[in-house]
Amino acid sequence: MNETRNTILHALSDGPVSGPDLADRLGISRAAVWKHVEGLREAGFDVVSADDGYTLASIPEYGGPAVVYGLDAPFDVEYHESIPSTNDRARELAEAGRAESVVLANEQTGGRGRLDREWASPPGGIWMSVLLRPALPAAHAPILTLAAAVATTRAVRNLGVEAGVKWPNDVLVPGTKSDGQGERKLAGILTEMEGETDEVDWVAIGIGLNANVHASSLPDGSTSLRAVIGDVSRREVVQTILEELDDLRTDPRGILDAWRMVALTLGRRVHVETPGDTVVGDAVDVAFPGSLVVETETGRVRVHAGDCEHLRPTE
Numbered sequence: 001m002n003e004t005r006n007t008i009l010h011a012l013s014d015g016p017v018s019g020p021d022l023a024d025r026l027g028i029s030r031a032a033v034w035k036h037v038e039g040l041r042e043a044g045f046d047v048v049s050a051d052d053g054y055t056l057a058s059i060p061e062y063g064g065p066a067v068v069y070g071l072d073a074p075f076d077v078e079y080h081e082s083i084p085s086t087n088d089r090a091r092e093l094a095e096a097g098r099a100e101s102v103v104l105a106n107e108q109t110g111g112r113g114r115l116d117r118e119w120a121s122p123p124g125g126i127w128m129s130v131l132l133r134p135a136l137p138a139a140h141a142p143i144l145t146l147a148a149a150v151a152t153t154r155a156v157r158n159l160g161v162e163a164g165v166k167w168p169n170d171v172l173v174p175g176t177k178s179d180g181q182g183e184r185k186l187a188g189i190l191t192e193m194e195g196e197t198d199e200v201d202w203v204a205i206g207i208g209l210n211a212n213v214h215a216s217s218l219p220d221g222s223t224s225l226r227a228v229i230g231d232v233s234r235r236e237v238v239q240t241i242l243e244e245l246d247d248l249r250t251d252p253r254g255i256l257d258a259w260r261m262v263a264l265t266l267g268r269r270v271h272v273e274t275p276g277d278t279v280v281g282d283a284v285d286v287a288f289p290g291s292l293v294v295e296t297e298t299g300r301v302r303v304h305a306g307d308c309e310h311l312r313p314t315e
């Protein structure tokens with residue numbers, strides 16, 4: 001949303017405020033004020049006009065302007081009712097030179113997950129990609145994926161959902177079984193990037209959070225916020241994720257501690273399928289920029305990437 005429209009919106013929320021008063025405050029014509037008010041109405045903001053001026057009666061439930069309104073983080077938000085993949089769109093924006101942008105969709109028709117898997121993205125979920133241009137070497141970029149998992153976990157914990165992170169970045173709801181089994185996946189992260197070894201050009205952090213969707217429309221082993229606590233305000237959840245992520249990215253090395261605090265994997269027996277190997281042992285720590293430290297029968301190893309499974313303590 002442009003700055004003038006945003007300023008008008010905030011003035012209206014403290015309203016009533018008259019058109020001439022707004023025009024004076026902003027140094028624009030009354031016709032321009034009227035145009036902005038119409039633009040806000042088209043975006044779904046209920047601007048009521050009475051004798052004493054304009055007032056903001058309600059804001060839209062979801063969408064780009066709704067997320068930007070009241071957002072304490074410096075992102076533009078582009079909203080789509082339906083799109084193949086927000087990560088693909090973020091790539092297009094990156095190639096067009098954009099930065100600090102978020103692509104948000106109600107539905108994805110070609111949602112992609114890690115390891116070339118499909119990602120079911122029915123209407124009602126939170127499907128978003130955050131496009132950043134961080135001053136980081138490419139090898140450090142995985143830390144941002146961990147940050148996104150922490151941000152997402154914090155956002156759902158705010159709602160009272162007892163979620164945690166399975167390495168590297170699956171947000172899970174713990175199972176009820178005493179051996180830790182039965183965890184279900186609530187959210188996943190897919191980070192894609194371009195750049196040189198010494199510096200990332202851009203990173204698109206794709207976050208898929210099963211929000212207001214039926215668990216029956218998701219793969220086995222998944223769950224949704226609707227199934228756990230009922231439908232939520234996606235606008236508020238997206239705002240919290242973006243604000244947390246914006247905060248975490250200011251201190252890349254501090255992200256590890258934040259991750260440890262929400263980790264479900266540390267202290268667990270794990271089976272990790274890496275691109276060239278299988279590692280089985282006890283997960284003891286995470287190391288910058290996001291490797292899992294595993295104590296195996298033959299010693300301590302660092303796993304940089306792979307598919308991790310939590311095992312029963314005896315396995």
Ligand code: BTN
Binds near residue numbers: 113114126189
């Ligand atoms: C995973 O496999 O766990 C990662 C899933 C990532 C899904 C998100 S939804 C928004 C963004 N767009 C995509 O196509 N994928 C990511």
